[in-house]
Amino acid sequence: MRSPVVRDALGVGVAVGLSGFAFGVTSAGSGLTVLQSCALSLLAFTGASQFALVSALAGGGSPVAAAVGAVFLSMRNAFYGLRLSQLLALPRAVRPLAAHFVIDETAAVALAQTGRRAARLGFAVTGVSLYVLWGLTTFLGALGAEAIGDTDTWGLDAAGPAVFLALLAPMVRTARHRAVAAVAVLLGLGLLPFLPAGVPVLAAALAVPTVLYVEGRVAGRCAAGRAARRDRGGRGLGNREQGGRAQPNREEGEGR
């Protein structure tokens, strides 16, 4: 029976589709026209990147730096696509169209299904319902924001950071994630006075290799320590090595 798939897919599509309001309002508040906001929602169609782009433009960043940041943020979609192409086994002719709908939500719904038919149905229903609503609510949000004028008075400039935090929260699950987030915040804020607008966010991506490098060093030292203790007939692992950032746990699957 396929109705549970459709119900789940519509649930996600409608719930997330409604948040196009938040994008429309933020986009208009950042100085984009209604047409520009709608063009992003219909043609780029990947929420976090859209928010990142309009926020960077509002901060006075160069258009190219702003766009590069947005595209960087969309890199995870390539990994969803990889998983989905195996799961959905789409004919080559359909892939260019299907690609447009490869986003967090469609991947989450499709990957949660058992069987190819259910996965395809979940992907399609989530994608189409979300696409239609996201476009529509972006339009209404942008129109509404233009009507009320100064969006800051209404606290709407806080919608951007709240959206990013809400997208970030489910991704942060391990000590490694927390370390990356903390280093990225330090880089993003610390470099702000010294680099052109839009660039500090890109520089914050260096938090990833930094944390992996430090982790590698610490893990290496722990391994060396263990070996030394074993040589002395020591008693195995100290507790300290189990906790904190040195934890050599593998990723529990990327994304959602």
Added chain:
Amino acid sequence: MSIWIAIAVTVVGCYVVKLAGLLVSAGTLERPLVQRLAALLPVALLAALTAQQAFADGRELVLDARAAGLAAALVALLLRAPFLVVIGAAVVVTAGVRALTG
């Protein structure tokens, strides 16, 4: 005009990334290091974006009503509130603090 350039680059870039995932052979992206970088990159970017959007005014760091709004969003997230409620909490608290402090 420069906004349209940014939109065009974003649209093309995001589409190419999506399509690449569907077209490349599985082996390319399956390497553990690539997988790990891909999982961590959004964490870094979103964390930096959150902080900048909440605490930056142009190129200066400031502490204003948005910080209170972000704190409200955090509380809503910890209470497992739905997405729109989290955003709403941030907006309402920011507007409230701004109204009170004039």
